[in-house]
Every structure is written in structure tokens, then in C-alpha cells.
Amino acid sequence: MKKKYKNSPIEEAVCEFRFTSNSWDLTVPGLLYEMIKEEFPIKEQRTIQEFGFGQVQGSIQQHVRNTELILFFSEDRKMTVQLGPGLLAVNVFKPYPTWSVFRQKIEKAWNSLCSLIKIDRIQRIGLRYINNIDIPDSRDELGNYFRLYPFIPSEFRQNIISFNTTVIFSYFEGRDQCRVQFLRSPNSTDSKTKIILDIDYFLAKEPVDPSEVFTWIEEAHDNIESIFEASITEHLRKMF
Amino acid sequence: MENNVIRTPLLENQLFNFPEEKSKTSEARKGIKIASRSLPFYDSSTYMQSFQRQIWPSSTKSTLTDKIYSFISNVIQMGVHVEEDKKVSNYLLNFPDMQWVINIAIEVVKRYLPGVKLFLDLYQDPEIEDKFLVLYVRTTNYNRDFIEKLRKAEEEVIKLLVDKQGWIQITSDFREVR
Numbered sequence: 001m002k003k004k005y006k007n008s009p010i011e012e013a014v015c016e017f018r019f020t021s022n023s024w025d026l027t028v029p030g031l032l033y034e035m036i037k038e039e040f041p042i043k044e045q046r047t048i049q050e051f052g053f054g055q056v057q058g059s060i061q062q063h064v065r066n067t068e069l070i071l072f073f074s075e076d077r078k079m080t081v082q083l084g085p086g087l088l089a090v091n092v093f094k095p096y097p098t099w100s101v102f103r104q105k106i107e108k109a110w111n112s113l114c115s116l117i118k119i120d121r122i123q124r125i126g127l128r129y130i131n132n133i134d135i136p137d138s139r140d141e142l143g144n145y146f147r148l149y150p151f152i153p154s155e156f157r158q159n160i161i162s163f164n165t166t167v168i169f170s171y172f173e174g175r176d177q178c179r180v181q182f183l184r185s186p187n188s189t190d191s192k193t194k195i196i197l198d199i200d201y202f203l204a205k206e207p208v209d210p211s212e213v214f215t216w217i218e219e220a221h222d223n224i225e226s227i228f229e230a231s232i233t234e235h236l237r238k239m240f
Numbered sequence: 241m242e243n244n245v246i247r248t249p250l251l252e253n254q255l256f257n258f259p260e261e262k263s264k265t266s267e268a269r270k271g272i273k274i275a276s277r278s279l280p281f282y283d284s285s286t287y288m289q290s291f292q293r294q295i296w297p298s299s300t301k302s303t304l305t306d307k308i309y310s311f312i313s314n315v316i317q318m319g320v321h322v323e324e325d326k327k328v329s330n331y332l333l334n335f336p337d338m339q340w341v342i343n344i345a346i347e348v349v350k351r352y353l354p355g356v357k358l359f360l361d362l363y364q365d366p367e368i369e370d371k372f373l374v375l376y377v378r379t380t381n382y383n384r385d386f387i388e389k390l391r392k393a394e395e396e397v398i399k400l401l402v403d404k405q406g407w408i409q410i411t412s413d414f415r416e417v418r
Contacts, residue, residue, distance in 0.1 A: 011305050012305040014300060014302050014303050016301070077334055080304070082302055089302035091303065091304060124298075126302075127300070130305055179299065196309070200299050202299075
């Protein structure tokens with residue numbers, strides 16, 4: 001985010017591309033590694049399980065799919081590039097390295113991949129920021145820290161274990177959407193409330209032309225920044 | 241008869257796909273009509289799609305920390321106190337396969353020592369760059385039997401660490417349980 005905070009609450013930011021390509025094969029991860037290994041020298045393979053519902057002959061069926069991903073970590077493991085069939089993601093972890101650094105890593109990974117394979121179609125792009133915010137006094141009103149929060153009548157406040165509020169906003173006539181989740185971590189204690197402010201901005205309607213990817217990402221980042229700044233109070237801002 | 245019509249929730253119909261001829265629920269056996277098919281907007285081909293797209297669009301899933309937050313939440317729900325959740329989650333980010341080990345470790349300790357209190361923390365050596373997870377076991381009565389069972393539990397868990405890069409120690413700090 002352009003506004004620089006000394007103690008940024010960003011726990012993780014991720015930029016994810018989902019695409020189709022007829023030129024993908026098993027050599028691509030190795031070739032990409034050669035291109036980015038100076039910045040991402042550590043390789044790891046992980047299997048992820050995806051759950052979903054599909055329709056088979058008129059009935060809804062649950063399915064589980066295993067996908068092999070290759071992860072390339074930076075030396076300090078504070079950044080990673082994830083690559084799999086139809087997926088490229090760039091993650092950065094706390095401490096957030098500034099938008100210009102993050103954007104440069106996204107550009108490097110995406111442009112490298114595009115030089116190896118032909119992207120037929122971008123199905124989805126997502127830019128997501130997960131903020132982890134500790135409120136020092138759990139008796140304090142959330143309204144002192146946030147402008148976006150669930151209203152809870154005072155008679156219920158003693159009984160709160162957790163809450164999760166989700167708002168979805170639409171941008172550019174529905175081309176993009178942004179899901180904002182405001183939730184209380186179950187690891188909150190009597191003395192400290194832990195809030196997760198999760199802002200997930202994504203392409204809701206295809207297509208985005210591959211040449212316009214970075215314009216889309218810049219707009220996504222601007223909108224995420226606006227949501228974040230509008231969601232917090234000056235009092236909380238001073239704590240960062 | 242009209243009073244006996246049950247309008248089942250749409251989502252339930254979609255997920256479990258109750259056609260009338262197969263509805264052998266207790267209500268159906270009693271002769272109560274399940275009215276799901278009579279709803280004009282019930283159409284399994286479009287409902288789930290619109291539900292997914294409009295009400296709950298898919299998220300940007302390639303985050304690594306939110307999976308760890310979910311894991312830590314589950315651990316807390318299993319009754320384990322997580323001392324420094326940010327440090328623990330940071331460790332799990334680097335050693336994700338330790339999540340599986342932690343789950344088993346909690347089960348093993350609870351099997352040997354039911355009723356004890358568990359605290360998950362990250363040990364950091366102040367002098368060298370060495371970090372590992374510690375599952376502290378606390379009880380009201382630290383007797384010989386407790387020590388013996390704790391040793392057996394630790395032996396069982398250590399076997400799981402053979403091909404793992406991370407490490408977890410099961411021990412007690414012999415603190416009082418409040």
C-alpha cells in the first residue's frame with residue numbers, strides 16, 4: 001500500500017493468476033526456476049486438495065482434486081512464487097516489502113511465465129491482503145479502531161467468542177468484485193482482541209487481455225488501499 | 241393435505257438432491273409430501289452456479305497464512321492454548337507438514353494423559369538460530385505416573401518426525417494449572 005506504515009498489519013499479500021494454456025507441460029516449472037532462481041532459490045513441492053461441487057447427469061456431486069504445486073521461496077522465505085497447471089501466485093509475508101517491491105516480483109514471475117508458455121485465457125486474477133490487527137484492550141469499542149465492523153448490541157458483548165462479517169463490493173460495472181472479511185480470531189483473549197481484516201479483490205467477469213494485466217493489478221491495488229484506509233480510524237492508524 | 245406440505249430449504253435440496261421417488265425420510269414415510277419439486281425456481285443446473293457466483297464467489301485461494309490460521313483455530317477448539325500464535329503460525333508457514341504432526345501429538349498426549357492442559361508454543365534459542373515447537377503438558381498432580389506417560393507419548397510422536405524438517409518437543413514446565 002502506498003501509505004507506508006512502520007508497523008504494517010499486513011500478514012500476507014498474494015497475487016494469483018488462473019489461466020488456461022495449451023503449451024503447458026511438466027518442463028515449465030524447471031524452466032521458470034532457471035529464470036527466477038536468483039530471487040527465489042528454495043524449491044519445494046506441495047500437494048493441495050481442492051474441494052468442489054460438480055454436476056453429473058443432473059445430480060450434484062462432491063469432488064476432491066489433488067494438485068501438485070511447486071513453490072519457489074526467497075532466501076529468507078518471506079516471499080514465494082507458486083506454480084501449477086493453470087495457476088501462478090506470488091505471495092509476500094510480514095514484514096510487507098512495499099507495493100513497489102511486491103509489484104516488481106509479480107511482474108517478474110508473470111512475464112517469465114509468459115515468455116515460456118502462451119497464455120490462452122486468463123480466467124481469474126485475484127489480489128488479496130490479509131491484515132492481522134491486535135486490539136490491546138478487548139473492552140474497548142471496536143468503533144474506536146474500525147469504521148467497518150459488525151454492530152453488536154451491548155447486552156451480547158460479554159458472550160462473544162468469535163464473529164465473521166463479509167461484505168462484497170462491485171467495481172467497474174461488475175467486472176471486478178472485492179470481498180472484505182472482518183473477523184475476530186478465536187485466539188483472542190480477555191486482554192487482547194485479534195482482528196483479521198481480509199481484503200480479496202478479484203476479476204469476476206472474464207476476460208482481461210494479457211496485455212492489460214498490470215493495469216488491472218494497479219487498479220486492484222488502489223481499490224484495496226482505499227478500502228483499507230476507509231475501514232480504519234485515525235486512532236488505529238497511529239498504532240501502525 | 242396442503243397443511244402437511246414441507247418446504248425444504250433450497251440449499252439442502254441442491255446439496256442432497258431429493259427427488260420425490262427417493263425421498264424416504266420419516267416425513268415421507270408418514271405420507272407427508274416433500275414439496276421441493278413444486279418450487280418453480282428450483283433448478284439444480286442453475287442454482288448452485290448462481291449461488292457460487294453471486295452470493296459466495298470463489299476466493300483467491302493461494303494464500304498460505306489463512307490455512308495456518310484455520311489450523312490454529314482448530315487446535316484451539318481442541319482445547320489447546322496457543323501461547324504466541326503469530327510465532328507459531330510463522331513457524332508453520334516454513335514447516336507446513338508439522339500441522340499433521342501437531343494433530344497426532346495432541347491425540348497421543350490426550351490418550352496417555354486425559355484431562356491434562358496443553359499449551360503450544362515456539363521455543364527460540366536466544367544464542368543460536370534454532371526454533372522448534374513445544375507442546376507443554378500441565379496437570380494438577382506431577383507424579384511418577386505422569387512422567388512415565390509423558391515419556392511414552394513423546395516417544396510415539398518422535399517417530400513421526402523422521403522425514404520432517406520441523407521439530408516438536410513434548411514436555412512439561414511443571415507449572416500450576418489455573
